[in-house]
Amino acid sequence: MRNDGQSPSLFDEAEEQAAQRAAPLAVRMRPRGLDEVIGQRHLTAPGTPFRNLIDNDAPMSLLLWGPPGTGKTTLAYVVSQVTSRRFVELSAVTAGVKDVRAAVDAARRELGMTGRQTVLFIDEVHRFSKTQQDALLPAVENRWVSFIGATTENPSFSVVSPLLSRSLLLTLRPLTEDDIREVAERALSSDRGLAGKVTLHDDAREHLIRLAGGDARRALTYLEAAALGTSVIDTGTLERAVDRAAVRYDRDGDQHYDVISAFIKSIRGSDVDAALHYLARMIEAGEDPRFIARRLIVHASEDVGMADPAALQTAIAAAHAVEFVGLPEARINLAQAVIHLSLAPKSNSVIKAISAAEADVRAGRLGAVPAHLRDAHYAGAARLGHGEGYVYPHDTPEGVVAQRYAPEPVGGRTYYEPSGHGLEARFSERAARIRAILRGDAGDQGDPKDVAERGSE
Numbered sequence: 001m002r003n004d005g006q007s008p009s010l011f012d013e014a015e016e017q018a019a020q021r022a023a024p025l026a027v028r029m030r031p032r033g034l035d036e037v038i039g040q041r042h043l044t045a046p047g048t049p050f051r052n053l054i055d056n057d058a059p060m061s062l063l064l065w066g067p068p069g070t071g072k073t074t075l076a077y078v079v080s081q082v083t084s085r086r087f088v089e090l091s092a093v094t095a096g097v098k099d100v101r102a103a104v105d106a107a108r109r110e111l112g113m114t115g116r117q118t119v120l121f122i123d124e125v126h127r128f129s130k131t132q133q134d135a136l137l138p139a140v141e142n143r144w145v146s147f148i149g150a151t152t153e154n155p156s157f158s159v160v161s162p163l164l165s166r167s168l169l170l171t172l173r174p175l176t177e178d179d180i181r182e183v184a185e186r187a188l189s190s191d192r193g194l195a196g197k198v199t200l201h202d203d204a205r206e207h208l209i210r211l212a213g214g215d216a217r218r219a220l221t222y223l224e225a226a227a228l229g230t231s232v233i234d235t236g237t238l239e240r241a242v243d244r245a246a247v248r249y250d251r252d253g254d255q256h257y258d259v260i261s262a263f264i265k266s267i268r269g270s271d272v273d274a275a276l277h278y279l280a281r282m283i284e285a286g287e288d289p290r291f292i293a294r295r296l297i298v299h300a301s302e303d304v305g306m307a308d309p310a311a312l313q314t315a316i317a318a319a320h321a322v323e324f325v326g327l328p329e330a331r332i333n334l335a336q337a338v339i340h341l342s343l344a345p346k347s348n349s350v351i352k353a354i355s356a357a358e359a360d361v362r363a364g365r366l367g368a369v370p371a372h373l374r375d376a377h378y379a380g381a382a383r384l385g386h387g388e389g390y391v392y393p394h395d396t397p398e399g400v401v402a403q404r405y406a407p408e409p410v411g412g413r414t415y416y417e418p419s420g421h422g423l424e425a426r427f428s429e430r431a432a433r434i435r436a437i438l439r440g441d442a443g444d445q446g447d448p449k450d451v452a453e454r455g456s457e
Contacts, residue, residue: 025224026217028192029183030074032081038186038216039179040071043170050075050170057083059117059143063125063159064150066172067326069215072150073123075172080119085146086110087119092127097135104139111144118145125149126158133160140166154324174214174326181209183216184223198227201234208238210286213327264295268303272342279338283331293319296337304341305350307422314340345422353416360410367407402440412439 031037034044034054043050053060060079064072073089080087088103100122107118120139122128139145140163147167155164175183187193188200200208200223208226212219226233226241263278282292293315300315314337321333374386391401404411414435418428 024221025187025193026220029187029190029220031078034078034082037071037074037078038182039175040075040172042173043075049168053168054079054082059146061140061147061167062149063155063164063167063169064148064172065155065169066152067174067214068152069212069217069219070172070175071216072172073121075170076119076121076148076150079146079148083117083119083146085117085119087121088145089121089123092122092124092132095122097132100132100135104136104144107139107145120145120147122147122149124151126151126153126155130160133163137162137166152326175216176214177209180212180214180216180219181205183219184208187220187223194223194227197231199232201232204233204235204238207235211238211242213286260291260295263292264299264303267299267338267342268346270342270346272339275338275342276335279331279334283327283334289322289327289330289334290319292334293322293337296334296341299341302351303346303348304344305347306424306427307345307347307419309423311341311344345424347419347421347424349416349418349424356413356415360413365407365409365413367409369407370404372403373405398437400434400437402437405438 034051037044042048045051046055050062052058062076064075066072076089077087079085086107088107090099090103103118103120107120110116110118122136125133136147140147149159149163149167151158155169159167184200184205188198189196204226208219208222211222222238222242223233226238228241230237259278259281263275263282266274266278279292283289296315297312297319300312304311318330318333318337322330325333371386372388372390389403391403393399393401406413416431418424418431420428
């Protein structure tokens with residue numbers, strides 16, 4: 001029996017308040033209703049499928065897919081709060097089939113005894129094996145629980161089809177800078193947060209936003225660390241708290257253009273170390289990784305081109321990784337692309353070729369499409385002579401036919417002039433031999449069949 005003079009209810013309430021005060025800032029600031037959720041308005045706005053499920057207190061099975069810190073756990077918690085359901089959280093990193101079944105059994109008992117439903121939240125559900133995910137199916141199928149799974153990986157590849165087909169897939173978007181700014185301001189002023197006892201300087205606020213990288217949890221964690229033992233947070237205080245120096249970088253000013261210029265020129269100059277320095281500088285400053293990836297894709301064709309055709313594939317793969325994985329992990333993929341492009345042999349023949357062709361078009365060197373190349377598939381085309389005399393290259397042993405393809409004004413123009421660098425040296429010889437055949441002056445260029453096959457060896 002308690003002898004503290006308090007009733008059990010008052011004691012429990014005081015204990016809960018003490019636990020709340022001791023909780024991390026990110027936990028204390030977790031929204032308690034949909035109107036407190038920052039960002040994700042495409043999911044929480046009135047009339048959306050997610051909002052309708054909550055407003056109608058309907059049974060649900062949800063998969064929340066999005067980058068870290070975008071609010072997956074928050075949305076699951078809000079569902080339980082708004083609908084007055086029990087909230088049970090399991091992490092796929094540590095939980096097994098036994099834990100899942102125990103949680104489901106407890107939910108069934110609660111449902112049978114009190115009629116109260118349970119939100120079963122599985123964090124990182126993509127880490128569950130097929131067997132573990134299959135163990136969830138009876139509970140989802142029979143609506144013993146309101147299942148909510150969170151994943152940072154594409155559910156189409158990481159979640160079993162039966163569970164995926166029974167769940168509403170909701171995609172969460174990265175939080176914007178304005179969203180993170182609002183998160184910080186709310187934490188500074190809210191009684192559940194820092195209650196107006198801490199002042200955050202403007203420059204420190206912008207540095208915090210860059211460090212957060214769209215992750216609200218990270219922003220609150222850094223803010224809490226910086227606020228320890230001080231009432232004023234400037235950039236120096238924030239740097240010491242998170243051990244991350246503020247990088248001078250204005251994404252709308254000179255630093256943005258100067259650094260990306262130096263980055264591309266370092267890759268073009270094959271200085272892999274300098275290129276990696278500028279990559280790290282941009283990432284640390286909070287540059288949009290999609291912008292970096294786009295520049296790498298352009299550079300792969302502009303400055304590497306046919307000297308190493310695989311460079312473009314690497315750059316595109318890195319861009320996909322940025323979309324699917326996100327930072328911080330995608331920095332590894334970007335670094336791999338930077339290393340590949342920096343060390344690759346260089347050629348600007350591709351951009352010179354298309355620029356030369358564009359120059360002729362703009363100068364009016366157009367001419368009519370040769371009659372034998374024109375479309376001959378419609379009625380009356382044969383009467384106009386369309387397609388007459390065209391030789392289908394695959395019908396010949398050589399695979400290359402001496403016939404005219406370009407319009408008359410540019411019939412003898414050469415746009416693509418391969419370099420002798422890397423793999424392009426092989427294309428250089430092949431292009432010269434094929435041009436000689438097409439223009440009817442093959443001479444001693446060799447057998448056409450050999451020319452067609454050369455370069456694929």
